[in-house]
Amino acid sequence: MPKMNMEKKKKAAEKRKKLKQHAAPKGEPESETEPKKKKQNLQATKEEEELTEEERRKLERKLKKERKKKEKQLMREAGISMKKAEPKKPSGSELALAYLTSWSENPGEWKFQKTRQTWLLLHMYDKEKVPDKYFTILLDYLQGLQGGARDITVQKAEAFMKELDGSDAEDPNLLEKCERIRQVLQLLS
Secondary structure, eight states: OHHHHHHHHHHHHHHHHHHHHHHSOTTOOOOTTHHHHHHHHHHHHHHHHTOOHHHHHHHHHHHHHHHHHHHHHHHHHHTOOOOOOOOOOOOHHHHHHHHHHHHHHOTTTOOOOHHHHHHHHHHTTOTTTSOHHHHHHHHHHHHTOOHHHHHHHHHHHHHHHHHHHHOOOOOHHHHHHHHHHHHHHHHHO
8 A cells, every 4th residue: 555655656746847847938047036936836746746637637737828828928028929820711702613613513512502602693793703614604503593592683683784774884894794694684584
């Protein structure tokens, strides 16, 4: 029995050493408060012997958190930014065009996505957002359009046509938009 207690104490002492090594930032000069800290650590080590494993884990996490906080503070003082580069998220147009491509190339793996369809229906007349290459695929996609989406798309296309017929602008972008609207109306009417 006494051997087991000695072994436990040795293991606990080794763990405390490791914790202390990790808690003390490397390369920091000792300050005047170090002796006070050492006395506090000695008192803490006596208390640690009585800690359960869960309490020890909590203490380790707390020490790790404090260490990271100190590291961040040192980095901030040195003027070094620690911000992580976030991966670029694909834009709505990229996602919608990928959705359309998936529909045409992999119909077995394709899955309906309301937000992608909505984006396509809102921007289908804009040549910059939906290039000609994708517009032909979109026309095929629109053939299968059902229900309220089909009705609303026809109503909006008719409203756009009336609006464009009222204006006699010779803007090439408006002419391209008008041509796309005609194609959609012919397809869905």
